[in-house]
Structure formats: C-alpha cells, structure tokens
Amino acid sequence: MNPLYLEVYVVVLGIVLLMAEAFAGAGHKRGIAYAGILGLLGILAATFFVDPAAMNSAAPYMKFYRADALAIFLKQFALLSTIIVLVMAVEYAPTVEANMPSERRGAGLGEFFALPVLACAGLMWMASAVDFVMIFVSLELVTITFYVLVSYLRQSNASLEAGAKYLVLGALSTGFLVYGITWVYGVTGHTNLAAIAEALPGLDYAVVPALLFGFGLVLVALGFKVAAAPFQFWVPDVYQGAPTPVTAYLSVASKAAGFIVLLRVLETFVVIPDLQAKILPVIAVLAGATMFFGNLAAIPQSNLKRLLAYSSIGHAGYLLLGVASIGAPFAGTAILFYLAAYLLMTLLAFLVMTIVAQAAGGDDLSNFNGLNQRAPHLAFALLLAMLSLAGIPLTAGFLGKLFIFECAVQQQHYVLIALGVVAVAAGFYFYLKVIRAMYWQQPANPDVPEIEVSSLAKITIATLCALIIWLGVYPAPLLALLP
C-alpha cells in the first residue's frame, strides 16, 4: 500500500467523525470515540503493510515527503498514542460535559473526540516531513488543534488560562521557527533538507554565522515544542490547566514530534564536522539544563498533574542527552526506544490519573492517598508507571535510560552523566512520593465508593502494564522494529 494514503485515511476519519457528531444523539456521543478508536486501530494495522516502493519517486510531492522506516515508526507512535488518548477522553467525558456552558447532555463531546484524530494526521505528516515548509505546515496543524483542545473546558479558569498561555507562547515559537527558516533559506537558497545538505559543503565560510543564527532560531522553536530548558516555563501551567487527556497528548505525541523534527534537521547539519562541533555542545548544554531543572523542580510539587509536567521536562532532558550523543552508533535506536518507553509509561500514568481524579474529585497527590485500599489494581498500575518513569530495572524505562547513558558514555559526556546521576536520584524521590501517597497514607475519607473502571480502560491499562514489563525484560522485538 502506498504510505501516502495513511494520512488521507486519518483525515477522512476525522472529518467523518465530525460530521457524525452532528447526527449522533445526545446519549451516543461516546460512540464517536469508539468509532475513532476502531478506525485508528485499523490504520495502525495498515501501517505494517505499507510499501514505500509503491510511491512514484518522480512525483513532485517526494520533495516534501519521505516514508522511511523512521517515519513509519513515528506514524505508528502517533496512532498508538492517539488511540490511548481517546480511551482517556472517554473516561474524562463527565468533566468535559460539566464544563460546557450548554446544559444539553453530551454537549461538546463530539469535537473533543474528533480533534485528536486531526492532530494525529498532523503528527503523521510531521514524521514524514523533509522540507522546512512541510515541517512548518504540519507543525501548525498540530499546534492549532492543541490551541483548541487546551482551552476546551470553557468554564474552567485554569483551562482558559492554560489556553491563553499556550497560544501566546506557541505563536512566539512559531515566529522563531519561521524567522529561522528564512535565515537558512537566505543562506542556502533551499527549504528542502536534502537540498540544504547538498548546498552546505559549498558554502562561503563568511555566511556560516548567518546559517548558525538561523539554525539557532529553529532550535529555540523546537526547544519550546519539546519543553527543553530554558524554554520550558510554559509547561507546568499549561499541563496542569489543560484537560488531562490533552495534557497526556501534549506531553507524549507533541514532544515526540518535536524530537523527530529535531533529528531530521540535525541529520542535515551535523554531516559537516565544523557545524557539528558548534551545534552539539549547545544541545549538550540544553540537555544538562533540562535534566537538572525538570527533575529538581519536580521535587516540591504536590499536584500529580504538575509533577508529571515537570517529569516530562526531565525526560526531555534525557532524550536531549541522547541527541547530544548522536555520534554513537546506537544513539538513534536509543532515542526511539526511549520515546516508545516514555509513551507507554506516561500514558499509563495519565490514564490511571484520569480515572482516579474523576472519582476523587481532583488530581492533587492527596487525592491519591490510600489508593491501594480503594482500588489495588489501579494503584499497582500507577506503581508500575512510576517505577518505569524512575528507571527501575525490568521495566521499559530502565532500558531506555540505560541505552541513552551508554551512548553518552561512548561520547564521553562525563559532566552530563554526572548531572544525569543527580537528576535520576531526584527522580527517584518524586516518583516515590506518588507511591508513598498510594501505599503509606491513609485515605482522607474511608467511605468513598469503589472506583468504577470501564472495561475498555481496564483492557488498555492491562495492555500498557504488560508492554512496560515485556519491553523491560525482552526488548528484542521492538529493537528489531526500530530503524
């Protein structure tokens, strides 16, 4: 099958869902989410049968679009995270209904389920984008969808505040990106990454500062997207205010897309040793600052959502450490493996959190007190997610960290490794805080009813738990899949 069709299917699915929303009865809005999940599962299955050779290599779109193994892997990544986000959105539906101005049942739910599908199309295009124009357009498709989703809870001040902040800073980073692209275009005369790579060796030495300036601006914009320090300051407020499924989507899919673009752009520039020597140290500094800040600032947090926001900054730091060690032979594989592990454990944490927060009425850590007594299975799932995020062996998170640090050792980034050790120890502390709340503390109100979990969520949670342990013990199948 021609890989081009994948995005087409996703867009069609999204539009169909939007149209179906108009006709679905008030009690049947959740059917839209189920249809979306089913449709995306079908497309996810189809990604395993695409054949890049079916594309016409002479066609003009080939300048913008590439369907290599990396791109296919990321499309699968985007599809999988969208599916899990939709599962989460179904659980989250009561909160959405409660925050709509309309009293009508099911108000606003349809779009809440359909918009992630459209964002997914943008993410999939971004995975294949090999031209700055295409990168920009697909990035904007994703970002604009997120502007809507972040401020979706129209009667919640926190959500509106988050939306405004995300809009302003997103627009700012878009400005950086466009400005950076114009500088690169001005120096090289191309927006296509392959053409830029060809033009680089012949460049006059005098224009190199201009090129680096342009690249620096692009790096700033991507720094906003992946939440790298010092461009991370929007993350805690936006993540905490946004609806939880959107937060999960932001912290996984949006971050992964940022890293893909970063890798694609980097692989264009680092082929020139001179440029590499100037660029990689900058990324190393970003990596160190991000690891350090994300993990240390997470320590005093008392709200789980905010804590996970800081943790996502910290994980961006580890990923950047992998990017800074890009010279090591396994670095690419290590980064992708880390992303996959990050997807599983973060989405698992957010999914459990969504369910518990609905039942407990909030996402402060104190709402999780004594969860072990109320819902031992949910507590165990969250325990597993936290252990994996902290990097305990025999979970996927540990192997991710191991591979990244191994690459860093090979590239002799000893200062970064020392910072990383401190960051990991700090990470232990705040992830264990969640475990402490669930297992040590007594529940505030022992008579609260049992937490009900839908069977769809149960299946998803069980699958995610199994995958985390499976990848932690037997990573070979996934590693074989990675380009």
Next chain:
Amino acid sequence: MSPLLSLILIPLVTAAFCMAGAAPRRISLFGAGANLLLSLYLLASYNIGIGGFQFVSENPLFPAYGIHFSLGADGLSLVLILLATLVTFAAVWVTPKIEKFAGMFYACLLFISAGAIGAFSSIDLFFFYAFHELALIPTFLLIGIWGSGERQRIAWKVTIYLAFGSFILLLGLIGLWQAAPPELRTLDIRLLQQLGYAGMMQPGPVVYLLLLFGFGILIALFPFHTWAPEAYASAPAPAAMLHAGVLKKFGLYGLLRLAIPIFPAEIQQFAHLVLVLLLGNILYVGFVTLAQKRLDLMLGYSSVMHMGYAFLGFVALNQLGLGGMSLMLFAHGLTIAALFALSGEISRRTGTLEFSQLGGLAGRAPQLGLLFGFAAMASVGLPGFSTFASEIMIFFGAFARGTVGAFDWYQTCTALALWGVVISAVYMLRAYRNIFWGSRGSAVKDDTEDVSSGERWAVIILIAGLLLTGFRPAILLDYLNPVFAYLAP
C-alpha cells in the same frame, strides 16, 4: 526449567499468590521452605571436582546488545544462595501477626529474596544488576508502611541513598563493558573474568573507583554508612534480617566477582585508601556502636562495623583473605539475621529496645536469653562459630599480604583492626548484660512471656548453621576456595 530459575520463580509466584489474597503466612512458609530444600539439593549436586559455573542456562534476549538471561552458579554463588534461602525461611517464620496488608508484607519479603537469589545466580551483568534493583522498592515499602520510629523519613533516605549508589554502580558496569575490545564486548561475567585474567581488559582506575564506591554505598563502606543503622533500626525485624543478612552481601559479592579478576592492579593501587576507609568502619563506627543506647541501633552499627573486616579480606587479595571474606558473608549474614530476629522478639515482648528500660529479662524469658547469648557470641567471633573462622582467615590473610618484618600498611592496619574484636566484645557483652541480667528493668513485667517453640526454631536453625560451619568450615570452604584458587601462590 533450570533449577536456578525455579529458585527465583518460587518466591515470585508465592509473592503473587500472597498479593492475590491467599493465606499469606502459610503459603510463604511453604515457598521459602521449598526454596531452602532446593538450594540444599543444589549444593549437594554441585560437582566440586569440576568446579566453575554449573546449572548454566542461557537465553539470548537481545544479541546485538549482548543481553542474555543467563543463570549459573559456582561455589560462591551457591553458598550465598543458601544464605538467602536460609535467612528468608527464618524471616518468614519469625514474622509476627501483621495487622495491615499482611499479603503485601509477605510479598515484599519474598520479592527481596527473589531479587537477592537472582543477583547471586545471574551470570549476565544486566540481570545481575537488575535483580538487585528489584529489591529496592520492597525495602522502601517495608520500612515506609510497617517500620517504626521516623519510618517515613528513613525510608526516603535509604531509598535515595541506595538508588544513588546503584546508579554509580551502573555507570561503573557500563564502563566495564566498554573496556573490552569492541569485538569482544560482552555482558557475560564468565567471559569478562576470562578477559580479565588474560589481561585483555584495562578499564582503568576511574571504572574501579566507580565500582568500589557504587558497591561500597550498598555495603555501607565508611563514610557512606549512615543509611544503614537507621534503616535497620526502623525496619520491621524480618525486613532487617533480609536486608542486613542477605541483600547487603550483594555489594561484596559483586566486588569478589568483578573487581578481583579484572582489577588486581587497581586494587593494589588504591589499597591504602580502602585500608583507611575500612579502619573507619571498624574503629570509628566501632566506637559509635559502643555509644548506642538502643539495641536495634547498636545492631545496625555493629553490622556496618563488621563490613570493615570484609574489606580487609578484599584488599588482602590472597586466597586466605578472600576465602575468609566469602565465608564471612555467610557467617555474618546468619549472625545478624539471628540478632535482628531476637531483637524483634524482645521489642514485641517489652515494647522497647532502650537499654535503660530493659534488664533481668532472662529471669522471665530464659530461652530467649540463651538464644541471644549464642547469637551475641557468634557476633563477637567466639571460636566454634564460623564468624571466628572467617575473621581469623581474614586477619591472617591480610597480615600475610604485607612484607615480612617490615610492618607495612597491611600489617599495621591488621593490628589496628584486631582491636575491633575487643570493641565488639565490649558492646555485645554489655548489651547482653543490660537486657538479660541485673535488676529487672521497667519494661519487663511479670507476664512477659518466653519465646514459644515456633519462634524458637527459626533462630535455632540459624545458630545451628553457624555452629556447624564453625566447627567444620571446610563444608563451605570446599565450595569457596576453588573460586579463588588461581590466587594461591
């Protein structure tokens, strides 16, 4: 299924049953008992004549990274596995009635046991490390949920401290892996040892120091020992037995396995540093132990202090010293487990472990007094217990390491370390007197009961093990010595 895999799986499966709601005590006792018998069977069927790693099973998990799930055991592993199963059995046995989450409590104990057995029987570096980490979270939960005193603060401190140490260790292990020539890189401990013997690995001093301090933090090497006494004092008695008796031995085991064959030059290069630190363990911590006013803290410090002897055997780097060190892992593990079990019994009967409130307990609980006397004597190193055999081997080995007649570093430090024996005799006998003899303390009541026959046997098994291997150390040394035979001149 390989017998070693069963040894790891039995506790894990038992733990799963406990969490699922089966009667935890009965099934845990059954699982731990089966494991003990299985480990004895393995010791009996190990062929000493052939030596080396036996019962080997290898399952490649990801060949490109060289990660195999490989299990195997040589004499050293088997002795430590026996230690783990013995202490687990005793710890499960002495566990009193647990008020809250009994299933979780037993599951945590069994997880620690499985982690320790897994680490001792792994011949792949990755799983060697991973199994040890498996035991970290149960420790956190055991202290945090069921601990006493400032349990929460202490659980944090221990977990962060140990996680930090493990991570330094992990960096050292990565360095070790990278030190081999690229085409020979392997995670297989057997191959690493061979490369080490052949002189084809020169990881250099940085990697050695990472390993020394990574393992050192886990062993509570001075000055990184501050986590241990508090943790053992706060942890429930069965958890302290398993952690001090078994899990802490992982660090020493790792040094024996990896540092001895690969870093002989670096061990000599940094011998003076280690000698100074181990004197910190023996003398400084020894004096701190003397000053303790509570039995649980005193036992915690004494276990830290005894680690100094183990390091003395380590730097001796000859067959006598290393044989003594590995025998000591076993002897000290049983001793400290017995002592913690008894201190748990004392605090359950009197509600306190303060020396000032105890006294004359032997009048009310003579059997408890007798058992404690045995355990205390074992800890002091009285001839007849294997602690004596191991300590004397270590002292002889370390003294012989120095140049004859020169009275160099090794001999000076051995002479100083010998004072540790006096120190431990002083604090142990004083504790014995304060708790069991003299006028009756305020916490000892007329209705204070003696140990029941059930509680008695768990400790008797441990003490019997100490006496048996003390009168005839060859039982274990036959297994241990061939591991270091190549060092013999």
